Amino acid sequence: MTKTRSATWSAARQRQALDLSARYLHGASISELARISGLSKGTVLNRLRLVDTPMRTPQQTRLLCADPEQTAARVQLAAEMRRWYEAGASVPALAAVFGCSSRTVRRRLGQAGTTLRSPGQTRALSTDEKSRRELMRSLRTRYEAGASVPLLAAGCGYSTSTVYRLLHQAGTALRPRSQPAPGAERDRSP
The missing domain is CATH 1.10.10 (Arc Repressor Mutant, subunit A)
Structure with missing residues (x-):
């Protein structure tokens, strides 16, 4: 008689599978479990199946989403x-x-x-010169007030490289990357 795969797992892997199963039974989705554990969705599904986790039906998932x-x-x-x-x-x-x-x-x-x-409207919006100038002016003002480029990028929905390019086009004097924003405290611990 051959051993099942779950019987040959390490204790840590068995605990992980049981933890995933408990979270799934308490309402977590496969995607959430994959994000939390760092595993792929397929691996999460396999681990759940190997510890005999009862899977939800589509109707049960819809009801859960109606919480x-x-x-x-x-x-x-x-x-x-x-x-x-x-x-x-x-x-x-x-x-x-x-x-x-x-x-x-x-x-x-x-x-x-x-x-x-539509894609055409999106292109027109991104090339609208007036809104582009306003965006550059707003980014420059916030950057000179001490905001970091990653924070500005997250706030406007652009990549950091796009924000750097817009700041440069706006004539902003950029801080060296190692230099903190004005007024920001520096950790000088030994």
Whole structure:
């Protein structure tokens, strides 16, 4: 008689599989478990199956998603995404900022009642010279007030390299990367 694979696992791996199973049974999704554990979704599924975790049906998953607390959080997230999108952020930029896929961003924007821009409208928005100048002026003002480039990038939905380019085009005197923002305290511990 051959041993099952779960019987040959180390104690640590068995504990991990049982922990994943407990979290799944308490409502965590496969994606959340993968993000928490650092494993792939397929590995999480395999670990759950090997400790005989009863899997939810699609109906049970929909009911779980209908939890009022989770629904309120999703509505708030969708409203936040809509605010950024209407301010000019693109779907890929929102996906990067909120740590999800572009498909999820589109779905959340739809749930918030947002009409998505066509690719032509997005290109026109990104090349609109007046809004570009306003963005450069706003970034320069916030940067000179002490904001870091990664913070500015997260705030406007652009990459850090794009923010650096916009600051340069705005004629901003950039700080050396090792120099802190004005007024920022430096840790001088030995």
